[in-house]
Amino acid sequence: MQDIKLRANENRGIHQLESGNDLVGWNEVTQGSILPSFEGNANNIAHLKAEERSYSNHNSYTATVASWRVRKPVFNIDVCIDCQNCWVWCPDSSILSRDKQMLGIDYDHCKGCEVCVEVCPTNPKSLLMFNEHEELGTALSQWPEKKKKEKN
Ligand code: SF4
Numbered sequence: 001m002q003d004i005k006l007r008a009n010e011n012r013g014i015h016q017l018e019s020g021n022d023l024v025g026w027n028e029v030t031q032g033s034i035l036p037s038f039e040g041n042a043n044n045i046a047h048l049k050a051e052e053r054s055y056s057n058h059n060s061y062t063a064t065v066a067s068w069r070v071r072k073p074v075f076n077i078d079v080c081i082d083c084q085n086c087w088v089w090c091p092d093s094s095i096l097s098r099d100k101q102m103l104g105i106d107y108d109h110c111k112g113c114e115v116c117v118e119v120c121p122t123n124p125k126s127l128l129m130f131n132e133h134e135e136l137g138t139a140l141s142q143w144p145e146k147k148k149k150e151k152n
C-alpha cells in the first residue's frame, strides 16, 4: 500500500488519494466478517497516525469499499477554510487532515454518503458530490460561484 501521508503532501488538495487495486474489496470478504482496524494491541496506539500502524490484509484499512460508490465528494482547496467539520463528521474516517489542514479524501474508504458536503460551511461549499468517474479538473471547472446574501 502506498504511504497516504506522502501522497497527500505531494499536492495538497489536488492529489486525490486512491491506493488502487492492491486492497481487499468489500465483495471479497465473507458476509458477517469483522475486520479490525489494525493489527496488535490497542494500548498506546492513539498517538500513531493511520499510516504508522501495523496492518495485515484483514484490516479495514487494507480493505476498500470504493467499488460500490456511485457518487464521490470532490474537494476544492481554493474555498476551504480548514475548519475540520468534514473530518469530525465523516463516519468512515475518509477525510485526510494533518496539522489541522484538510488534505483530501481517501477514496479507498469513502462510501459517498455526502455527510462531509452537508457539514461544509463555506460559500460555495469546498466539497461537492460528482459522479464517480468525473475527472477532478472537470469537476473543479464546474464549481459554483459564491452565492450572494438575499436582502429582506
Ligand atoms: S462522502 Fe461520506 S464517507 Fe466519503 S468523505 Fe464524505 S462523509 Fe466521509
Ligand code: SF4
Pocket: 079, 080, 081, 082, 083, 084, 085, 086, 087, 102, 116, 119, 120, 121, 122, 125, 126, 127
Ligand atoms: S468542512 Fe469544508 S471548509 Fe471545513 S475543512 Fe472540510 S472542506 Fe474545508
